[in-house]
Amino acid sequence: MGLNETPSANRVHIGFFGKRNAGKSSIVNAVTGQDLAVVSDVKGTTTDPVYKSMELLPLGPVLIMDTPGIDDEGELGELRVRKSRQVMNKTDVAVLVIDSTSGKTQEDEELIALFREKKINYVVACNKADLAGEELPEKDHEIRVSAKTGYHIEKLKEKIAALAVTEDLKLKIVGDIINPSDFVVLVTPIDKAAPKGRLILPQQQTIRDILEADATAIVVKEFELRETLESLGKKPKLVITDSQVFAKVSADTPNDVFLTSFSILMARYKGILETAVKGAKVLDSLQDGDTVLISEGCTHHRQCDDIGTVKLPRWIKNFTQKQFDFKFTSGTEFPDDLSEYKLIVHCGGCMLNEREMKYRQKCAEDQHIPFTNYGTLIAYMQGILKRSVAMFPNIMAEIED
Incomplete structure (x- = not known):
């Protein structure tokens, strides 16, 4: 592209x-x-x-x-x-x-x-x-x-x-929760899976959305965040991070500054964030031997420490101290029969349109299979899910139930 x-x-x-x-x-x-x-x-x-x-x-x-x-x-x-x-x-x-x-x-x-x-x-x-x-x-x-x-x-x-009635006035990625002249800091580790010279798609889209809202986007790598915040002279309205460095970014971001991730914003944009929050909380009830599906909407060259096939399974095992059978799908393939799975963890879905993401979520709902996404689950395992959705009152109500 x-x-x-x-x-x-x-x-x-x-x-x-x-x-x-x-x-x-x-x-x-x-x-x-x-x-x-x-x-x-x-x-x-x-x-x-x-x-x-x-x-x-x-x-x-x-x-x-x-x-x-x-x-x-x-x-x-x-x-x-x-x-x-x-x-x-x-x-x-x-x-x-x-x-x-x-x-x-x-x-x-x-x-x-x-x-x-x-x-x-x-x-x-x-x-x-x-x-x-x-x-x-x-x-x-x-x-x-x-x-x-x-x-x-x-x-x-x-x-x-x-x-083709497209909802031009539907939720934006971030433009509806910021104001003109706000500062937004984006923490974007250089993703080895992205082609050289490019940011990954959710980062590109979020930057565009911020600029269209007449706000200011400041882009840093994870090790530059603390120094950048100290030198700004003004508190940012929001810090948005790649989910893989959620823990470090949370530690470096003042508690009175909103914090979320690209993946959580994409879940909200695709209309599945409430479902993803409910699904993340199911992680605590999984048992040894349960099967977990990790699904990506795109295909890419996998690195040795790929988030979907390597990091997420490792983080889930470390968090639960249990052994699971992980299955993986990517691209257009998504199983019709989900009965073998106890949890579905989906990527942010930046390469899938809203209709397909909602279809996948609805398939899981119809078969009573919990459904979450990368960023939401990572925030839950890091103990910062409540903080990462604090700017969305309806989602906060779901967490506090």
Whole structure:
């Protein structure tokens, strides 16, 4: 990702679904004006979801997702169908492409039912309108289009834009709890997993949010914090730290200065902080031999002391003095069946959009599995969870219950 690009998690996610040969890929190409997807008369040409970040007028930054046919067959076909359904979990707007010459099928109706169940805004694009003969009145959610002739493609784009209601006024990462001219100190150890010359994404996003609030961002490494605070001449409103150095930063930050972590802010931004706080407190009740899932939303080159696979398991064992069976997932993979786990510890989810993070949290809730995230759990193990959410009254109430 370039420094000037909108992160994938902050883009409107538009998913194209339907049966094989309905013309999904052709519609994707027509809507985007680019040859993003391979088009063929052979059924099953799209074998894996295709993702493309781009600007789509009148929407702006979007992530286009073309999926395999929902009616694929065989063992490999079942895997492709499963991947298509996984794409739904991150979809903000769904476009169901059907073949106008044959009309809706049972598979199409099942997809519509899933969109409604998951509360996904959707439109049905009745493709191949140029071959369908008599033009019947369009029904609710439906529009007749032709990828071949371009018929009603612009109208389809307008419908997609109208459905992509993004909550521009929703919670910011930090901008709603600071005021103009406030000082905010960000403690950012140089993360070896980040490409050389870059900060990790939550740090970039938080700095941008602070600047948009007309506040001042001061960025330091963990060993520079105490000296920086002494030389400021003014108390910062807030200190935000990487969770891995929570203990040191807490010791170096005056008690009358708010303190939190990037991971906790991301949990709040994604709408799962209250759940994460409840989940962290379950750590005390785990038993020897319990299975704990540690899940990351991205894939990266793992270092020898990787936080997810090495540090967190070590810290959890040291805190509980118990032995657990740790399992790990990363990227788009998240188990459907969570019954074997006694606790799920998720990363901050900076690479996942809000819909997918809430989907994962809801999967855990439905199966009665406690769910927390890295920063919240680390703060709990360090004994500073209450301090790290002190600026959020509703979360404080949860801790004090």
